[in-house]
Amino acid sequence: TQLLEQSPQFLSIQEGENLTVYCNSSSVFSSLQWYRQEPGEGPVLLVTVVTGGEVKKLKRLTFQFGDARKDSSLHITAAQTGDTGLYLCAGVQGAQKLVFGQGTRLTINP
């Protein structure tokens, strides 16, 4: 059973479209992180959200932490081909351990 469920698992859209990826759980997390991973490389941290209801923006990417700190979303505006990759959410569970979602594989077509 996956503690963090991401949806959709796969998403293929045209350049210029908007999209939202979701990360849901029945558990409360003290913080939640989003990573992007490109083929053949390790994940790279994009953002950490800590406070319930928090919204963070990274250029065209908007991250939100749910009020109850059980879920998060990643919204991309006007997607570009460079946004293609595997997006992973991760929540801090207990002392020093992170639990990851299964990932959303995003493909932006030119």
Add this chain to the structure above:
Amino acid sequence: NAGVTQTPKFQVLKTGQSMTLQCAQDMNHNSMYWYRQDPGMGLRLIYYSASEGTTDKGEVPNGYNVSRLNKREFSLRLESAAPSQTSVYFCASSVPRGVYEQYFGPGTRLTVT
């Protein structure tokens, strides 16, 4: 700074063979982690080390052992490889406080035949 480095990048083993995956970080982080990544499963924690001299099991520790050699190095050993251990293995490090943001190495792609 190199960040987190891993060796080897690729490895093929026969069932029953043993090997050690090496990981080193130069960021002076106390905490280090080993994950495996399988299709549709995200990243699953195998073992982690909160500081030099300590190690703890993660979600999927069976079939693996680890050694925290010093503050910089954290190795993962497969004593008797099985096909179910075919995966991509990532090492990561983090500061041991706050939100434990992970810094990942480039990964080792392991195939067990």
